[in-house]
């Protein structure tokens with residue numbers, strides 16, 4: 001099987017390419033993994049995307065490319081929609097033309113956070129931010145364009161390949177010895193290594209439709225920060241802050257945790273708790 005990963009220099013993309021490549025060597029010598037990022041193909045250009053994908057002739061495309069800076073999307077609106085909506089559609093169409101299945105990565109921020117329980121795949125999205133709106137438009141376009149697709153919604157990613165909430169907290173803690181973190185935003189931190197395994201499962205089981213995939217359990221950003229300093233042994237005070245008192249460009253959901261039961265019952269695979277995944281990330285990548 002030939003698998004093309006687009007967005008391969010990103011936080012998730014790099015982890016996914018590593019995992020799929022290792023698996024190809026060990027278990028599936030017939031599998032070939034091709035990594036592509038902006039320098040190989042700009043997904044906002046439909047014709048370029050079609051030509052590039054037609055040349056590669058993949059069986060499966062995993063689209064990890066995104067304009068993922070939530071606050072920057074608020075001011076760079078056309079760019080956000082070009083990558084997250086039009087770009088997603090271009091990849092889906094090019095995939096259809098080449099006979100490839102498309103696995104599209106999306107986000108918890110398609111929801112408004114008003115639900116008092118983890119969101120199901122069947123819950124109606126209602127994004128609050130430009131990022132969330134552009135990602136939702138991308139999801140819809142992918143499903144309308146290429147019936148052979150799976151959408152994986154995930155959340156609060158951390159992993160070794162890019163700056164993320166964990167590295168930001170550690171950097172702030174080193175400089176200031178105390179950090180203020182919001183107590184009223186809840187979600188599920190998710191390790192890119194674990195999500196990569198789940199994507200591998202979605203590929204091997206040939207799943208279709210929308211799946212929520214995060215590490216299990218939920219916490220506030222404040223609780224996440226406390227755990228980061230506890231696990232790294234840093235004596236940093238985490239000070240509580242309300243979202244209303246924290247200035248940022250984008251509105252974000254207060255509860256964006258996702259219910260992952262559909263993934264678990266369909267595959268028989270359970271994601272591990274977020275704090276176990278965090279512990280492994282810290283011991284493998286940050287010590």
Ligand SMILES: NC(=O)c1ccc[n+]([C@@H]2O[C@H](COP(=O)([O-])OP(=O)(O)OC[C@H]3O[C@@H](n4cnc5c(N)ncnc54)[C@H](OP(=O)(O)O)[C@@H]3O)[C@@H](O)[C@H]2O)c1
Pocket residue numbers: 006007008009010011012013037038039041042043044063064065066067068069083087105106107108135154155156157158162
């Ligand atoms: N990070 C999170 O917490 C989070 C949470 C929920 C869902 N997600 C979703 O998970 C997926 C992966 O996120 P991530 O954090 O790994 O993102 P990331 O680190 O920002 O990586 C995205 C990659 O896509 C590339 N890219 C951007 N525009 C492109 C274009 N026009 N053509 C080709 N490549 C382009 C980027 O290149 P440049 O660096 O050059 O721009 C980057 O290498 C995304 O779909 C994101 O929406 C992320």
